[in-house]
Each structure stands twice: as C-alpha cells, then as structure tokens.
Amino acid sequence: MTPPTPALRASSMPKSAIREIMALAAGRSGMIHLEVGEPEFSTPGHIIEGALQAAREGWTKYTPNAGIPSLRALIAERYAKSRNIQITPDQVTVTVGAIGALFTAVMVVADPGDEVLIPDPGWPNYESIVHLAAAKPVRYLQRGENGFLPRPEDLKRLITPATRAILVNSPGNPTGAVFPGELVQAIADLAREHGIFVISDEIYEDIVFEDGHVSFSGRGIDDRTLIVSGVSKTYAMTGWRLGYLIAPPELGSICAALQEPIISSAPTVSQKASEIALSGPQACVEEFRSIFRRRRDIFVEEFKGSDLLPSVPDGAFYGLIDIERKGMGSLDFAKSFLLEKNVAVVPGETFGPSCDRFVRVAFTIGDDDLREGLRRLRDYILA
Numbered sequence: 001m002t003p004p005t006p007a008l009r010a011s012s013m014p015k016s017a018i019r020e021i022m023a024l025a026a027g028r029s030g031m032i033h034l035e036v037g038e039p040e041f042s043t044p045g046h047i048i049e050g051a052l053q054a055a056r057e058g059w060t061k062y063t064p065n066a067g068i069p070s071l072r073a074l075i076a077e078r079y080a081k082s083r084n085i086q087i088t089p090d091q092v093t094v095t096v097g098a099i100g101a102l103f104t105a106v107m108v109v110a111d112p113g114d115e116v117l118i119p120d121p122g123w124p125n126y127e128s129i130v131h132l133a134a135a136k137p138v139r140y141l142q143r144g145e146n147g148f149l150p151r152p153e154d155l156k157r158l159i160t161p162a163t164r165a166i167l168v169n170s171p172g173n174p175t176g177a178v179f180p181g182e183l184v185q186a187i188a189d190l191a192r193e194h195g196i197f198v199i200s201d202e203i204y205e206d207i208v209f210e211d212g213h214v215s216f217s218g219r220g221i222d223d224r225t226l227i228v229s230g231v232s233k234t235y236a237m238t239g240w241r242l243g244y245l246i247a248p249p250e251l252g253s254i255c256a257a258l259q260e261p262i263i264s265s266a267p268t269v270s271q272k273a274s275e276i277a278l279s280g281p282q283a284c285v286e287e288f289r290s291i292f293r294r295r296r297d298i299f300v301e302e303f304k305g306s307d308l309l310p311s312v313p314d315g316a317f318y319g320l321i322d323i324e325r326k327g328m329g330s331l332d333f334a335k336s337f338l339l340e341k342n343v344a345v346v347p348g349e350t351f352g353p354s355c356d357r358f359v360r361v362a363f364t365i366g367d368d369d370l371r372e373g374l375r376r377l378r379d380y381i382l383a
C-alpha cells in the first residue's frame with residue numbers, strides 16, 4: 001500500500017515567497033538584509049532579568065488557558081486607559097504571538113465556507129489562516145494612489161450574505177499606512193450596518209510617526225470587534241512569542257477555550273516577561289519608535305524626487321518601492337537584485353496580486369547599511 005497523502009487543507013495552504021528569498025540570502029557574505037520584519041535590537045535588559053528571576057521563582061508550569069490572571073488584568077487596564085473604554089480581564093486571551101491571536105479570532109468568527117475580507121496588499125499569513133479555518137479569503141484593495149488605505153465603498157461592494165468578518169491592519173504591513181480616525185469610524189459603521197465582525201490587527205500600534213494610532217476599540221462596535229496585539233514589535237520581543245486577543249465579553253471564554261487544543265497556554269516565562277514589559281519603564285518604546293522614525297526618514301530621503309515611492313509610510317517599519325519600470329515580476333526582481341547586488345527585499349506578490357509591481361523594504365537594520373541597501377535598490381531600478 002502506498003502511504004496516505006497529507007490533508008489537502010494542509011498541502012494546499014498558500015505559501016509565502018519570503019522564505020524563498022531568505023533561503024537565497026542565507027549564507028551569502030556581506031548581504032544587506034532589507035527583508036527582515038523584526039527589530040534588530042535585543043529585548044531591553046530589565047525584561048530579560050525579570051524573566052530570569054520569574055523562572056527562578058518557579059514560573060515554569062502551565063498557566064490557565066487564557067493566561068496568568070495578573071497579565072490579563074494588566075492588558076485590560078492598559079487598553080481601558082489608552083482607549084478610554086471599559087475592558088474586563090475576562091475579555092483578554094493571552095496567545096502565542098499576535099499570530100496566535102489572529103488564528104484564534106478567525107477560528108472564533110468563521111465557519112467553513114464563510115467569507116473573510118482581507119487586505120491586498122496585506123500580511124500573507126491572513127490568507128493562510130483563513131484557508132486553515134476552511135473559510136474563504138476575499139481580498140479588498142488598498143491602492144498606492146490612495147495611500148494604501150482601503151476605501152469603505154470598495155469594502156461595501158465585497159460584503160455578501162456569506163461575509164462574517166473584515167480583517168484590518170493599521171499600521172500596515174507591508175505598506176506602513178496608518179488609518180485616520182474617519183476611516184476607522186467608516187469601517188466600524190459598515191460592520192455595524194452589515195452585522196459583521198471586525199478583526200483588527202494592531203500589532204504595530206506603538207510604532208506610529210505622525211498623528212498617533214487610532215484603534216478599532218471604542219468605536220461603538222465593541223460587541224463585534226476583536227483586537228489583536230502583543231509585545232513582539234513594541235518591546236523587541238519577537239522570539240518570546242507573546243500576543244493577546246481582546247474580544248467582546250460574550251466571546252472571551254470561547255477564545256480562551258480554543259487555546260486548550262492549540263497551545264494549552266502561552267509560555268509561562270514569556271507571560272511573566274510581558275508583564276514586566278507592560279508594567280515597567282516605557283522609555284524603550286519611545287526610543288525604538290524614534291529609531292524607526294529616523295530610518296523611515298532615510299528611506300524617504302533616498303527615494304525623494306523619483307517616482308518610485310508611491311506613499312510615505314506613517315507607521316510600522318516597512319515601505320513599498322515601485323519596480324514596474326524594470327518590466328519584471330516582483331519575485332524575479334527580488335531574486336536577480338539579491339544575486340547581483342547582494343541585497344534582500346521581499347517581493348510584493350507575497351502580499352497579494354495587486355502588489356506584484358512593488359518590493360517591500362524593512363527599516364530594521366542600522367542606518368549605514370540601510371542607506372547603502374536603499375541606494376543599491378534605487379540605482380538598480382533606475383539603471
């Protein structure tokens with residue numbers, strides 16, 4: 001008998017081309033890495049020390065599915081204060097990374113066959129998660145000429161009786177776009193009008209350069225909003241794998257229960273480290289933000305005066321560069337650019353069909369290397 005084949009749901013899961021570029025970049029000396037989506041700084045020392053101390057004190061066992069009660073309370077308090085709304089700890093589920101919160105949110109709102117609106121361009125994991133939930137990802141456009149923001153009228157047109165949720169991401173990966181308050185409100189109104197959920201990925205909420213972040217909580221739709229965030233980007237804690245989901249009160253216990261068969265509970269030491277991050281000194285948040293702002297400025301400076309920069313990123317640590325004049329697809333472009341100029345960027349096609357004329361640059365490396373990598377990119381496109 002031949003061995004059985006893997007489940008179609010697993011084998012047909014859409015895969016990201018980021019891995020292809022990373023594999024090509026691996027082991028090449030002198031590479032400039034403009035593809036990496038995480039801060040290059042280490043986690044602040046006081047968080048590491050606190051985590052070590054917690055492990056020594058015995059924080060090495062399972063926790064409740066929803067997380068350590070004191071961490072849930074801390075997250076609820078922080079959100080209630082910053083958004084000026086009522087949030088109870090029961091609404092908070094601690095997850096493995098923001099990705100775990102996204103997975104939980106989609107599993108909670110979508111049944112097989114349901115439609116979930118996801119952004120194009122957007123982070124590729126949205127499509128994979130919706131696929132794994134056996135739901136149908138339906139892409140909405142965020143066009144460069146509109147600052148990579150969605151248009152409520154486009155969203156409205158895509159809503160059908162099968163639509164269960166719209167997934168939004170501000171500040172956005174890969175665009176760096178930050179939704180203004182009116183847009184947040186218009187999307188919230190649309191969700192109310194059509195009786196659908198909003199899953200708002202706010203993992204970059206603390207990396208905003210101009211007007212500040214506008215959350216989807218406190219928009220009059222808290223009975224249908226699931227907020228996704230975590231400590232990965234704000235505190236340079238990507239490897240601790242700690243995120244959280246804030247759900248409407250009636251959904252809190254379902255979100256918590258879903259952790260049992262997936263992760264049981266998020267890593268205990270990481271939960272303690274996150275408690276320290278959220279309750280300790282916050283100077284590192286501003287320090288990281290100002291580094292990313294400076295690098296964003298370098299990015300804009302290098303492309304100013306060309307028509308290669310479709311929009312100035314206002315948040316996160318990414319920007320898109322137009323490669324259309326090169327006359328090649330973004331994956332072919334990224335591969336030849338890497339092989340010829342020793343710089344890695346992410347092909348836009350990874351983020352959705354509309355994005356094949358772009359590549360994504362991450363400002364997560366030191367200023368000098370960043371400048372050099374950007375110059376090589378500009379010269380390569382214009383050559």
Ligand SMILES: Cc1ncc(COP(=O)(O)O)c(C=O)c1O
Nearest residue numbers: 037097098099123173203230232
């Ligand atoms: C838009 C977006 N959401 C979520 C995540 C996942 O965050 P975490 O590392 O906490 O799982 C990322 C990571 O790159 C991201 O870019």
